[in-house]
Amino acid sequence: MIAFVNSVGQATLRAFAALGHAAYFAVDLARFTPSSLRRFGLVVDQIYAIGYRSLTIILASGFAVGCVLALQMYYALVPFGAAESLGLVVNLSLVRELGPVVTALLFAGRAGTALTAEIGLMKAGEQLSAMELMAVDPRSRVLAPRFLAGIVSMPILAILYSAIGILGAWLIAVELIGVDPANFWSIMQSKVDITRDVGNGIVKSFVFGVICTGVALYQGYETQATPEGVAYATTRTVVFSSLAVLATDFILTAMMFSTS
Amino acid sequence: MAKKSTETLVGVFVLLGIIALAFLALKAANLASFSAAKTYTVRARFDNIGGLKKNAPVRSAGVSVGQVTSITLDKNTYQGLVTMKINESVQFPVDSSAKILTAGLLGDQYVGIEPGSDDKNLANGDLIKQTQSAIVLENLIGQMIFNKAADSGTAPAPGASLAPAPAASAAASGSKK
Numbered sequence: 001m002i003a004f005v006n007s008v009g010q011a012t013l014r015a016f017a018a019l020g021h022a023a024y025f026a027v028d029l030a031r032f033t034p035s036s037l038r039r040f041g042l043v044v045d046q047i048y049a050i051g052y053r054s055l056t057i058i059l060a061s062g063f064a065v066g067c068v069l070a071l072q073m074y075y076a077l078v079p080f081g082a083a084e085s086l087g088l089v090v091n092l093s094l095v096r097e098l099g100p101v102v103t104a105l106l107f108a109g110r111a112g113t114a115l116t117a118e119i120g121l122m123k124a125g126e127q128l129s130a131m132e133l134m135a136v137d138p139r140s141r142v143l144a145p146r147f148l149a150g151i152v153s154m155p156i157l158a159i160l161y162s163a164i165g166i167l168g169a170w171l172i173a174v175e176l177i178g179v180d181p182a183n184f185w186s187i188m189q190s191k192v193d194i195t196r197d198v199g200n201g202i203v204k205s206f207v208f209g210v211i212c213t214g215v216a217l218y219q220g221y222e223t224q225a226t227p228e229g230v231a232y233a234t235t236r237t238v239v240f241s242s243l244a245v246l247a248t249d250f251i252l253t254a255m256m257f258s259t260s
Numbered sequence: 261m262a263k264k265s266t267e268t269l270v271g272v273f274v275l276l277g278i279i280a281l282a283f284l285a286l287k288a289a290n291l292a293s294f295s296a297a298k299t300y301t302v303r304a305r306f307d308n309i310g311g312l313k314k315n316a317p318v319r320s321a322g323v324s325v326g327q328v329t330s331i332t333l334d335k336n337t338y339q340g341l342v343t344m345k346i347n348e349s350v351q352f353p354v355d356s357s358a359k360i361l362t363a364g365l366l367g368d369q370y371v372g373i374e375p376g377s378d379d380k381n382l383a384n385g386d387l388i389k390q391t392q393s394a395i396v397l398e399n400l401i402g403q404m405i406f407n408k409a410a411d412s413g414t415a416p417a418p419g420a421s422l423a424p425a426p427a428a429s430a431a432a433s434g435s436k437k
Contacts, residue, residue: 044266044267044270045266047270047273047274048266048269048270048273051270051273052269052270052272052273055273055276087288091288091289095284095288095289153273155277156273156274156276156277156280157277159277159280159281159284160276160277160280162280162284163280163281163283163284163288164280166283166284166288185287185288188288188289189287189288189289190317192288192289193289193315194285194289197289198281198284198285198289
Protein backbone atom coordinates (compact mmCIF):
# COMPACT_ATOMS: atom_id res chain seq x y z
CA MET A 1 0.00 0.00 0.00
CA ILE A 2 2.72 2.44 1.02
CA ALA A 3 4.69 1.38 -2.04
CA PHE A 4 1.72 2.24 -4.27
CA VAL A 5 1.28 5.67 -2.71
CA ASN A 6 5.00 6.14 -3.04
CA SER A 7 4.97 5.28 -6.74
CA VAL A 8 2.07 7.63 -7.38
CA GLY A 9 3.97 10.42 -5.66
CA GLN A 10 7.11 9.63 -7.62
CA ALA A 11 5.27 9.61 -10.93
CA THR A 12 3.62 12.94 -10.13
CA LEU A 13 6.89 14.55 -9.11
CA ARG A 14 8.62 13.22 -12.20
CA ALA A 15 5.85 14.53 -14.43
CA PHE A 16 6.11 18.00 -12.92
CA ALA A 17 9.90 17.92 -13.07
CA ALA A 18 9.75 17.03 -16.76
CA LEU A 19 7.22 19.80 -17.33
CA GLY A 20 9.43 22.33 -15.58
CA HIS A 21 12.43 21.11 -17.49
CA ALA A 22 10.61 21.51 -20.80
CA ALA A 23 9.43 24.97 -19.75
CA TYR A 24 13.00 26.04 -18.98
CA PHE A 25 14.04 24.65 -22.34
CA ALA A 26 11.29 26.64 -24.08
CA VAL A 27 12.37 29.84 -22.31
CA ASP A 28 15.99 29.21 -23.35
CA LEU A 29 14.93 28.58 -26.91
CA ALA A 30 12.94 31.81 -27.01
CA ARG A 31 15.89 33.68 -25.45
CA PHE A 32 18.44 32.40 -27.96
CA THR A 33 16.31 32.61 -31.08
CA PRO A 34 16.86 36.34 -31.77
CA SER A 35 20.63 35.81 -31.60
CA SER A 36 20.39 33.38 -34.52
CA LEU A 37 19.50 36.34 -36.71
CA ARG A 38 23.14 37.34 -36.45
CA ARG A 39 24.08 33.99 -37.98
CA PHE A 40 21.56 34.19 -40.72
CA GLY A 41 23.49 31.87 -43.00
CA LEU A 42 22.80 29.04 -40.59
CA VAL A 43 19.09 29.82 -40.64
CA VAL A 44 19.07 29.81 -44.44
CA ASP A 45 20.77 26.41 -44.47
CA GLN A 46 18.17 25.09 -42.08
CA ILE A 47 15.25 26.53 -44.04
CA TYR A 48 16.69 24.65 -47.00
CA ALA A 49 16.93 21.41 -45.02
CA ILE A 50 13.62 21.75 -43.15
CA GLY A 51 11.43 23.67 -45.55
CA TYR A 52 12.60 23.29 -49.12
CA ARG A 53 13.29 19.59 -48.83
CA SER A 54 9.84 18.97 -47.34
CA LEU A 55 8.25 20.46 -50.46
CA THR A 56 7.85 17.17 -52.31
CA ILE A 57 5.89 15.42 -49.59
CA ILE A 58 3.81 18.50 -48.79
CA LEU A 59 2.90 19.24 -52.40
CA ALA A 60 2.15 15.60 -53.24
CA SER A 61 0.02 15.18 -50.13
CA GLY A 62 -1.82 18.48 -50.62
CA PHE A 63 -2.59 17.68 -54.23
CA ALA A 64 -3.86 14.20 -53.37
CA VAL A 65 -6.01 15.46 -50.49
CA GLY A 66 -7.48 18.21 -52.68
CA CYS A 67 -8.38 15.69 -55.42
CA VAL A 68 -9.92 13.20 -53.01
CA LEU A 69 -11.88 15.89 -51.16
CA ALA A 70 -13.27 17.14 -54.46
CA LEU A 71 -14.37 13.65 -55.50
CA GLN A 72 -15.98 12.84 -52.17
CA MET A 73 -17.64 16.22 -51.74
CA TYR A 74 -19.02 16.00 -55.26
CA TYR A 75 -20.94 12.85 -54.39
CA ALA A 76 -22.14 14.38 -51.14
CA LEU A 77 -23.23 17.69 -52.69
CA VAL A 78 -24.81 16.62 -55.96
CA PRO A 79 -28.02 15.29 -54.34
CA PHE A 80 -28.57 18.80 -52.94
CA GLY A 81 -27.88 20.44 -56.27
CA ALA A 82 -24.94 22.21 -54.67
CA ALA A 83 -22.06 20.86 -56.73
CA GLU A 84 -20.86 24.43 -57.31
CA SER A 85 -20.20 24.81 -53.59
CA LEU A 86 -17.60 22.10 -53.89
CA GLY A 87 -14.82 24.63 -54.28
CA LEU A 88 -15.97 26.43 -51.16
CA VAL A 89 -16.10 23.25 -49.06
CA VAL A 90 -12.67 22.14 -50.22
CA ASN A 91 -11.22 25.61 -49.75
CA LEU A 92 -12.56 26.08 -46.22
CA SER A 93 -11.55 22.62 -45.03
CA LEU A 94 -8.07 23.04 -46.46
CA VAL A 95 -7.41 26.60 -45.39
CA ARG A 96 -8.89 26.31 -41.92
CA GLU A 97 -8.03 22.78 -40.85
CA LEU A 98 -6.36 20.32 -43.17
CA GLY A 99 -3.68 22.66 -44.46
CA PRO A 100 -2.20 23.58 -41.07
CA VAL A 101 -2.86 20.24 -39.34
CA VAL A 102 -1.78 17.75 -42.01
CA THR A 103 1.22 19.91 -42.84
CA ALA A 104 2.19 19.87 -39.18
CA LEU A 105 1.79 16.08 -38.96
CA LEU A 106 3.85 15.54 -42.10
CA PHE A 107 6.35 18.10 -40.89
CA ALA A 108 6.76 16.22 -37.62
CA GLY A 109 7.39 13.03 -39.57
CA ARG A 110 9.60 14.49 -42.26
CA ALA A 111 11.54 17.30 -40.61
CA GLY A 112 10.96 16.81 -36.86
CA THR A 113 12.48 13.34 -36.83
CA ALA A 114 15.44 14.53 -38.86
CA LEU A 115 16.04 17.35 -36.35
CA THR A 116 15.81 15.01 -33.38
CA ALA A 117 18.09 12.40 -34.91
CA GLU A 118 20.62 14.98 -36.00
CA ILE A 119 20.86 16.68 -32.62
CA GLY A 120 20.67 13.36 -30.79
CA LEU A 121 23.62 12.04 -32.79
CA MET A 122 25.51 15.28 -32.26
CA LYS A 123 25.01 14.73 -28.58
CA ALA A 124 25.97 11.04 -28.80
CA GLY A 125 29.10 12.02 -30.72
CA GLU A 126 29.82 14.61 -28.00
CA GLN A 127 29.84 17.41 -30.55
CA LEU A 128 27.63 19.49 -28.28
CA SER A 129 30.06 19.07 -25.39
CA ALA A 130 32.91 19.99 -27.71
CA MET A 131 31.13 23.20 -28.62
CA GLU A 132 30.65 24.03 -24.98
CA LEU A 133 34.36 23.53 -24.41
CA MET A 134 35.02 26.02 -27.20
CA ALA A 135 32.76 28.46 -25.33
CA VAL A 136 30.13 28.21 -28.05
CA ASP A 137 26.69 27.74 -26.60
CA PRO A 138 25.13 24.87 -28.59
CA ARG A 139 21.72 26.29 -27.82
CA SER A 140 22.44 29.43 -29.81
CA ARG A 141 24.66 27.75 -32.44
CA VAL A 142 22.64 24.57 -33.06
CA LEU A 143 19.15 24.89 -31.63
CA ALA A 144 18.17 28.50 -32.29
CA PRO A 145 18.74 28.54 -36.09
CA ARG A 146 16.78 25.31 -36.45
CA PHE A 147 13.94 26.66 -34.32
CA LEU A 148 13.71 29.86 -36.34
CA ALA A 149 13.88 27.92 -39.61
CA GLY A 150 11.08 25.64 -38.40
CA ILE A 151 8.70 28.43 -37.48
CA VAL A 152 9.42 30.23 -40.76
CA SER A 153 9.00 27.12 -42.89
CA MET A 154 5.78 25.78 -41.39
CA PRO A 155 3.41 28.61 -42.44
CA ILE A 156 4.91 28.63 -45.95
CA LEU A 157 4.43 24.89 -46.25
CA ALA A 158 0.86 25.11 -44.94
CA ILE A 159 -0.02 27.84 -47.45
CA LEU A 160 1.48 25.78 -50.27
CA TYR A 161 -0.45 22.76 -49.07
CA SER A 162 -3.77 24.63 -49.17
CA ALA A 163 -3.03 26.25 -52.52
CA ILE A 164 -2.02 23.03 -54.25
CA GLY A 165 -5.01 21.27 -52.67
CA ILE A 166 -7.39 23.84 -54.12
CA LEU A 167 -5.70 23.45 -57.50
CA GLY A 168 -6.15 19.68 -57.21
CA ALA A 169 -9.82 20.14 -56.37
CA TRP A 170 -10.18 22.51 -59.31
CA LEU A 171 -8.58 19.94 -61.61
CA ILE A 172 -10.96 17.20 -60.51
CA ALA A 173 -14.11 19.29 -60.22
CA VAL A 174 -13.82 21.55 -63.25
CA GLU A 175 -11.66 19.64 -65.69
CA LEU A 176 -12.77 16.11 -64.91
CA ILE A 177 -16.32 16.28 -63.56
CA GLY A 178 -17.35 19.43 -65.35
CA VAL A 179 -18.50 21.75 -62.56
CA ASP A 180 -18.99 25.28 -63.82
CA PRO A 181 -15.62 27.02 -63.32
CA ALA A 182 -17.03 30.52 -62.83
CA ASN A 183 -19.27 29.38 -59.97
CA PHE A 184 -16.48 27.23 -58.55
CA TRP A 185 -14.32 30.31 -58.03
CA SER A 186 -16.96 32.96 -57.36
CA ILE A 187 -18.69 31.06 -54.53
CA MET A 188 -15.28 30.59 -52.98
CA GLN A 189 -14.46 34.25 -53.30
CA SER A 190 -17.73 35.39 -51.83
CA LYS A 191 -17.57 33.13 -48.76
CA VAL A 192 -13.90 32.76 -47.81
CA ASP A 193 -12.69 35.63 -45.68
CA ILE A 194 -9.06 36.62 -45.97
CA THR A 195 -8.53 37.38 -42.27
CA ARG A 196 -10.95 34.97 -40.64
CA ASP A 197 -10.15 31.91 -42.75
CA VAL A 198 -6.79 32.36 -44.46
CA GLY A 199 -5.33 34.51 -41.69
CA ASN A 200 -6.38 32.20 -38.88
CA GLY A 201 -5.02 29.24 -40.83
CA ILE A 202 -1.65 30.94 -40.99
CA VAL A 203 -1.75 31.73 -37.28
CA LYS A 204 -2.49 28.06 -36.64
CA SER A 205 0.39 26.85 -38.76
CA PHE A 206 2.70 29.28 -37.01
CA VAL A 207 1.68 27.85 -33.63
CA PHE A 208 2.15 24.32 -34.97
CA GLY A 209 5.57 25.30 -36.25
CA VAL A 210 6.57 26.40 -32.75
CA ILE A 211 5.18 23.16 -31.27
CA CYS A 212 6.68 20.70 -33.79
CA THR A 213 10.10 22.29 -33.96
CA GLY A 214 10.22 22.84 -30.21
CA VAL A 215 9.31 19.23 -29.44
CA ALA A 216 11.80 17.88 -31.98
CA LEU A 217 14.64 20.01 -30.63
CA TYR A 218 13.79 19.20 -27.02
CA GLN A 219 13.70 15.46 -27.69
CA GLY A 220 16.99 15.63 -29.56
CA TYR A 221 18.72 17.80 -26.99
CA GLU A 222 17.57 15.75 -24.00
CA THR A 223 18.06 12.33 -25.56
CA GLN A 224 20.04 9.52 -23.95
CA ALA A 225 23.31 9.62 -25.84
CA THR A 226 23.02 6.06 -27.11
CA PRO A 227 21.67 4.53 -30.34
CA GLU A 228 18.57 3.27 -28.53
CA GLY A 229 18.14 6.64 -26.88
CA VAL A 230 18.15 8.44 -30.23
CA ALA A 231 15.73 5.92 -31.73
CA TYR A 232 13.41 6.35 -28.75
CA ALA A 233 13.65 10.14 -28.90
CA THR A 234 12.81 10.13 -32.62
CA THR A 235 9.71 8.06 -31.99
CA ARG A 236 8.64 10.33 -29.17
CA THR A 237 9.08 13.40 -31.39
CA VAL A 238 6.48 12.09 -33.82
CA VAL A 239 4.06 10.95 -31.12
CA PHE A 240 4.32 14.05 -28.93
CA SER A 241 4.21 16.58 -31.75
CA SER A 242 1.25 14.87 -33.41
CA LEU A 243 -0.74 14.70 -30.18
CA ALA A 244 0.17 18.26 -29.25
CA VAL A 245 -0.82 19.51 -32.72
CA LEU A 246 -4.18 17.74 -32.63
CA ALA A 247 -4.99 18.98 -29.14
CA THR A 248 -3.88 22.54 -29.89
CA ASP A 249 -5.83 22.51 -33.11
CA PHE A 250 -9.03 21.76 -31.27
CA ILE A 251 -8.44 24.61 -28.83
CA LEU A 252 -7.46 27.05 -31.57
CA THR A 253 -10.46 26.11 -33.68
CA ALA A 254 -12.78 26.61 -30.73
CA MET A 255 -11.25 30.03 -30.10
CA MET A 256 -11.12 31.19 -33.72
CA PHE A 257 -14.26 29.88 -35.35
CA SER A 258 -16.77 29.40 -32.53
CA THR A 259 -18.72 32.58 -33.21
CA SER A 260 -18.71 32.58 -36.97
CA MET B 261 29.03 27.97 -54.81
CA ALA B 262 27.21 25.37 -52.75
CA LYS B 263 26.23 28.20 -50.42
CA LYS B 264 24.82 30.20 -53.33
CA SER B 265 22.62 27.38 -54.57
CA THR B 266 21.23 26.78 -51.07
CA GLU B 267 20.32 30.43 -50.84
CA THR B 268 18.74 30.32 -54.28
CA LEU B 269 16.66 27.30 -53.40
CA VAL B 270 15.50 28.90 -50.15
CA GLY B 271 14.60 31.95 -52.22
CA VAL B 272 12.57 29.72 -54.53
CA PHE B 273 10.86 28.20 -51.49
CA VAL B 274 9.92 31.56 -49.99
CA LEU B 275 8.76 32.93 -53.36
CA LEU B 276 6.60 29.85 -53.90
CA GLY B 277 5.04 30.54 -50.50
CA ILE B 278 4.33 34.15 -51.43
CA ILE B 279 2.82 33.13 -54.78
CA ALA B 280 0.62 30.57 -53.03
CA LEU B 281 -0.50 33.19 -50.51
CA ALA B 282 -1.32 35.59 -53.32
CA PHE B 283 -3.28 32.84 -55.04
CA LEU B 284 -5.23 32.09 -51.85
CA ALA B 285 -5.90 35.77 -51.24
CA LEU B 286 -6.87 36.82 -54.75
CA LYS B 287 -8.32 33.76 -56.41
CA ALA B 288 -9.67 31.72 -53.51
CA ALA B 289 -10.70 34.38 -50.97
CA ASN B 290 -12.45 37.71 -50.89
CA LEU B 291 -9.48 40.05 -51.08
CA ALA B 292 -10.38 41.04 -54.62
CA SER B 293 -13.71 42.39 -53.40
CA PHE B 294 -11.86 44.85 -51.15
CA SER B 295 -10.63 46.34 -54.38
CA ALA B 296 -9.29 49.84 -54.41
CA ALA B 297 -12.47 51.06 -56.08
CA LYS B 298 -13.86 53.99 -54.14
CA THR B 299 -17.16 53.53 -52.36
CA TYR B 300 -19.75 55.71 -50.74
CA THR B 301 -21.93 54.85 -47.78
CA VAL B 302 -25.69 54.85 -47.68
CA ARG B 303 -28.03 53.76 -44.92
CA ALA B 304 -31.51 52.32 -44.86
CA ARG B 305 -33.96 51.48 -42.07
CA PHE B 306 -35.87 48.24 -42.27
CA ASP B 307 -38.76 47.08 -40.09
CA ASN B 308 -37.26 43.61 -40.15
CA ILE B 309 -33.92 42.66 -41.58
CA GLY B 310 -34.62 38.92 -41.44
CA GLY B 311 -31.41 36.95 -41.80
CA LEU B 312 -29.33 39.68 -43.39
CA LYS B 313 -25.70 39.55 -42.30
CA LYS B 314 -22.71 41.80 -42.39
CA ASN B 315 -20.77 41.56 -45.68
CA ALA B 316 -23.91 40.50 -47.52
CA PRO B 317 -23.89 41.75 -51.11
CA VAL B 318 -25.82 44.78 -52.29
CA ARG B 319 -27.30 44.16 -55.72
CA SER B 320 -29.16 46.14 -58.28
CA ALA B 321 -30.91 44.20 -61.02
CA GLY B 322 -28.99 41.20 -59.72
CA VAL B 323 -25.59 42.78 -60.28
CA SER B 324 -23.40 43.13 -57.23
CA VAL B 325 -22.68 46.81 -56.61
CA GLY B 326 -21.63 46.88 -52.96
CA GLN B 327 -21.58 45.32 -49.54
CA VAL B 328 -23.37 45.63 -46.19
CA THR B 329 -20.90 47.09 -43.70
CA SER B 330 -22.91 47.16 -40.48
CA ILE B 331 -26.29 46.31 -39.05
CA THR B 332 -27.52 47.99 -35.88
CA LEU B 333 -30.79 48.60 -34.15
CA ASP B 334 -32.01 52.17 -34.38
CA LYS B 335 -32.87 52.92 -30.75
CA ASN B 336 -35.42 55.60 -31.59
CA THR B 337 -37.51 53.81 -34.16
CA TYR B 338 -36.68 50.21 -33.21
CA GLN B 339 -35.85 49.47 -36.81
CA GLY B 340 -32.82 47.74 -38.19
CA LEU B 341 -30.34 50.31 -39.49
CA VAL B 342 -28.33 48.81 -42.33
CA THR B 343 -25.22 50.63 -43.52
CA MET B 344 -23.79 49.63 -46.87
CA LYS B 345 -21.03 50.79 -49.15
CA ILE B 346 -21.65 51.09 -52.84
CA ASN B 347 -19.09 51.40 -55.61
CA GLU B 348 -18.67 55.01 -56.58
CA SER B 349 -19.03 54.16 -60.25
CA VAL B 350 -22.67 53.25 -59.57
CA GLN B 351 -24.98 56.15 -58.69
CA PHE B 352 -28.60 55.84 -57.63
CA PRO B 353 -31.30 58.53 -57.59
CA VAL B 354 -32.33 59.77 -54.13
CA ASP B 355 -35.78 58.19 -54.41
CA SER B 356 -34.37 54.69 -54.97
CA SER B 357 -35.80 51.94 -52.80
CA ALA B 358 -34.05 49.13 -50.94
CA LYS B 359 -35.44 45.64 -50.36
CA ILE B 360 -34.12 42.67 -48.49
CA LEU B 361 -34.33 39.73 -50.86
CA THR B 362 -33.30 36.11 -50.81
CA ALA B 363 -31.10 34.46 -53.41
CA GLY B 364 -33.02 31.34 -54.35
CA LEU B 365 -35.40 29.57 -52.04
CA LEU B 366 -32.88 28.81 -49.30
CA GLY B 367 -30.09 31.15 -50.32
CA ASP B 368 -28.49 33.99 -48.44
CA GLN B 369 -30.21 37.29 -48.08
CA TYR B 370 -28.99 40.42 -49.81
CA VAL B 371 -30.04 44.01 -50.24
CA GLY B 372 -31.58 44.82 -53.59
CA ILE B 373 -31.68 48.45 -54.71
CA GLU B 374 -34.27 49.54 -57.20
CA PRO B 375 -33.43 52.88 -58.81
CA GLY B 376 -35.93 55.72 -58.62
CA SER B 377 -36.37 58.54 -61.09
CA ASP B 378 -35.16 61.64 -59.25
CA ASP B 379 -32.58 63.89 -60.88
CA LYS B 380 -30.45 64.06 -57.75
CA ASN B 381 -28.28 61.08 -56.83
CA LEU B 382 -27.66 59.57 -53.41
CA ALA B 383 -24.60 61.06 -51.75
CA ASN B 384 -22.27 59.69 -49.09
CA GLY B 385 -24.15 59.12 -45.82
CA ASP B 386 -27.64 59.50 -47.29
CA LEU B 387 -30.60 57.51 -46.09
CA ILE B 388 -32.69 55.44 -48.49
CA LYS B 389 -36.24 56.24 -47.44
CA GLN B 390 -38.21 53.63 -49.34
CA THR B 391 -37.53 50.23 -47.87
CA GLN B 392 -39.14 46.84 -47.87
CA SER B 393 -38.41 44.38 -45.09
CA ALA B 394 -37.30 40.83 -45.38
CA ILE B 395 -40.07 38.33 -45.85
CA VAL B 396 -40.40 36.36 -42.65
CA LEU B 397 -41.70 32.88 -43.28
CA GLU B 398 -43.59 32.71 -39.96
CA ASN B 399 -45.54 35.86 -40.82
CA LEU B 400 -46.44 34.47 -44.23
CA ILE B 401 -47.70 31.25 -42.68
CA GLY B 402 -49.62 33.19 -40.07
CA GLN B 403 -51.23 35.27 -42.79
CA MET B 404 -52.11 32.17 -44.77
CA ILE B 405 -53.80 30.54 -41.80
CA PHE B 406 -55.69 33.75 -41.15
CA ASN B 407 -56.88 33.98 -44.75
CA LYS B 408 -57.96 30.37 -44.73
CA ALA B 409 -59.94 30.90 -41.58
CA ALA B 410 -61.52 34.02 -43.07
CA ASP B 411 -62.43 32.13 -46.24
CA SER B 412 -64.16 29.31 -44.43
CA GLY B 413 -66.18 31.96 -42.61
CA THR B 414 -66.45 30.10 -39.37
CA ALA B 415 -64.86 31.01 -36.09
CA PRO B 416 -61.38 29.66 -36.39
CA ALA B 417 -59.80 27.14 -34.12
CA PRO B 418 -58.04 28.54 -31.04
CA GLY B 419 -54.64 28.35 -32.70
CA ALA B 420 -55.72 30.66 -35.49
CA SER B 421 -56.82 33.41 -33.13
CA LEU B 422 -53.14 34.26 -32.84
CA ALA B 423 -52.86 34.65 -36.55
CA PRO B 424 -54.12 38.21 -37.04
CA ALA B 425 -51.28 39.68 -35.03
CA PRO B 426 -48.48 38.62 -37.34
CA ALA B 427 -50.70 39.14 -40.32
CA ALA B 428 -51.27 42.75 -39.38
CA SER B 429 -47.56 43.50 -39.42
CA ALA B 430 -47.30 41.39 -42.50
CA ALA B 431 -44.12 41.03 -44.32
CA ALA B 432 -44.63 42.93 -47.48
CA SER B 433 -45.87 46.18 -45.95
CA GLY B 434 -43.74 48.92 -47.38
CA SER B 435 -42.21 51.12 -44.76
CA LYS B 436 -43.68 54.59 -44.59
CA LYS B 437 -40.73 56.83 -43.96
